[in-house]
Amino acid sequence: LAKTTQPISMDSYEGQEVNITCSHNNIATNDYITWYQQFPSQGPRFIIQGYKTKVTNEVASLFIPADRKSSTLSLPRVSLSDTAVYYCHLYNAGNMLTFGGGTRLMVKP
Amino acid sequence: DTGVSQNPRHKITKRGQNVTFRCDPISEHNRLYWYRQTLGQGPEFLTYFQNEAQLEKSRLLSDRFSAERPKGSFSTLEIQRTEQGDSAMYLCASSLAQAGGYYGYTFGSGTRLTVV
Numbered sequence: 416l417a418k419t420t421q422p423i424s425m426d427s428y429e430g431q432e433v434n435i436t437c438s439h440n441n442i443a444t445n446d447y448i449t450w451y452q453q454f455p456s457q458g459p460r461f462i463i464q465g466y467k468t469k470v471t472n473e474v475a476s477l478f479i480p481a482d483r484k485s486s487t488l489s490l491p492r493v494s495l496s497d498t499a500v501y502y503c504h505l506y507n508a509g510n511m512l513t514f515g516g517g518t519r520l521m522v523k524p
Numbered sequence: 525d526t527g528v529s530q531n532p533r534h535k536i537t538k539r540g541q542n543v544t545f546r547c548d549p550i551s552e553h554n555r556l557y558w559y560r561q562t563l564g565q566g567p568e569f570l571t572y573f574q575n576e577a578q579l580e581k582s583r584l585l586s587d588r589f590s591a592e593r594p595k596g597s598f599s600t601l602e603i604q605r606t607e608q609g610d611s612a613m614y615l616c617a618s619s620l621a622q623a624g625g626y627y628g629y630t631f632g633s634g635t636r637l638t639v640v
Contacts, residue, residue: 449628449629451628451629451631456633456634456636457633457634458528458615458617458631458632458633458634459567459615459629459631460631461628461629461630464628502566502567506628512569513559513566513567513568513569514559514566514567514568515566516564516565516566517566
């Protein structure tokens with residue numbers, strides 16, 4: 416069963432780029448890689464998804480190497496409001512997976 | 525459409541009582557999921573529906589938990605004979621799953637259950 420591993424926490428400063436890497440060594444062929452952001456007392460919010468290579472949207476970029484055993488969420492120029500927990504999640508239509516522990520990002524002024 | 529709606533937002537119940545939560549997904553989404561989240565942990569999968577069919581249920585889920593999605597619209601999650609260990613945030617999510625595409629879950633704000 417595929418499992419994700421992320422750093423427990425990260426600190427950054429406003430205006431910096433933040434990269435959060437997730438390991439998923441046993442990723443299955445049919446798994447999509449997705450990332451979510453969660454604020455206290457709210458449900459997670461979908462940020463970005465990808466299958467391979469690089470994906471970019473208006474809030475983040477997702478880098479996936481050819482072997483797909485890891486992925487990196489890149490947040491450009493973070494602000495204080497980006498302080499949250501970020502989850503890497505593998506989605507497979509035939510295999511519902513629990514989320515890992517997430518990475519607690521603290522953005523400092 | 526205002527997103528995924530969950531009611532109530534908070535529920536305090538005495539141990540041994542039954543509780544029921546409701547989730548209204550995004551109307552065009554065909555999949556609905558229930559997750560449970562405790563403090564400091566990621567969401568734990570409980571069960572999911574494709575339209576009205578319950579397709580998967582976590583093996584860790586007690587028989588005291590049951591979920592329904594009549595007519596493929598809203599869903600209810602019932603917990604019978606609640607225990608203190610059931611205290612958690614119960615999250616509902618929906619998604620549109622179609623051939624060749626996956627567009628991420630949209631989560632509701634959750635129902636926080638406290639069993640005293």
